[in-house]
Amino acid sequence: MGLRLTVSDIWKTYNGDAVLKGCSFPFDSSGIYVLMGPNGCGKSTFLRICCLLEEYDKGEINYFLDNNMLEKDIGLRRRISLVLPKIGVFNTTVYKNVEYGLKIRGMTGKETEEKVDRALDFVGLYHKKKHNALTLSSGEIQRLGIARAFVIEPEMLFLDEPTASIDQKNTEIIEDIILKMKREGRSIVVITTHDKSQAEKLADRILIMKNGSIIDTNS
Numbered sequence: 001m002g003l004r005l006t007v008s009d010i011w012k013t014y015n016g017d018a019v020l021k022g023c024s025f026p027f028d029s030s031g032i033y034v035l036m037g038p039n040g041c042g043k044s045t046f047l048r049i050c051c052l053l054e055e056y057d058k059g060e061i062n063y064f065l066d067n068n069m070l071e072k073d074i075g076l077r078r079r080i081s082l083v084l085p086k087i088g089v090f091n092t093t094v095y096k097n098v099e100y101g102l103k104i105r106g107m108t109g110k111e112t113e114e115k116v117d118r119a120l121d122f123v124g125l126y127h128k129k130k131h132n133a134l135t136l137s138s139g140e141i142q143r144l145g146i147a148r149a150f151v152i153e154p155e156m157l158f159l160d161e162p163t164a165s166i167d168q169k170n171t172e173i174i175e176d177i178i179l180k181m182k183r184e185g186r187s188i189v190v191i192t193t194h195d196k197s198q199a200e201k202l203a204d205r206i207l208i209m210k211n212g213s214i215i216d217t218n219s
């Protein structure tokens with residue numbers, strides 16, 4: 001059994017407005033969870049909280065590995081990755097943009113190169129590895145963001161509206177990458193989207209955020 005996440009009764013208020021009002025959900029088996037809900041309902045806030053990037057007012061976020069609860073430390077953070085709807089790129093090659101995450105983890109040499117090449121191949125950007133990342137199209141930049149997350153082999157991957165502002169062709173490529181990632185197997189992927197057909201295409205389970213809480217449509 002791999003990394004699991006239990007979200008229990010999370011509340012979050014911004015400037016007096018409650019956005020999350022008791023969100024609970026167990027992310028306890030590998031596969032793709034799709035979180036849907038209207039603009040502004042709190043999906044991105046929920047993902048940031050799950051990734052330990054934002055404080056919350058009440059409730060608990062707990063990660064487990066083989067029934068042991070993990071400390072919320074740098075070791076845990078390195079098992080998790082969040083891809084934002086609009087990623088920022090560094091003014092350097094596509095290759096170096098992906099290599100960065102491994103370098104800051106102290107990885108060097110042949111193993112790094114193999115991992116980066118594989119991640120670029122995975123998202124169909126291997127042929128652009130020597131190009132400057134700033135020359136990529138928005139769809140390619142989004143794929144680069146996925147490669148950057150993929151290269152560190154996260155056990156839990158969060159994708160916040162991964163196809164929100166890109167064309168149909170790149171949307172389909174990204175959907176195929178996500179399905180391919182699922183076939184590789186062991187990780188839990190959580191995706192937010194507005195697109196019902198995308199949710200149906202990708203999801204093992206569809207969750208709906210409504211009135212600040214999470215509804216599991218499968219139960």
Ligand SMILES: Nc1ncnc2c1ncn2[C@@H]1O[C@H](COP(=O)(O)OP(=O)(O)O)[C@@H](O)[C@H]1O
Nearest residue numbers: 014015019037038039040041042043044045046
């Ligand atoms: N850092 C923040 N400061 C103040 N308000 C915020 C912040 N982040 C989100 N909000 C507000 O919280 C609500 C939910 O936002 P968000 O989580 O981005 O929703 P979604 O991703 O579902 O569109 C919105 O009303 C938004 O304006």
Ligand SMILES: [Mg+2]
Nearest residue numbers: 043044045160
């Ligand atoms: Mg959002």
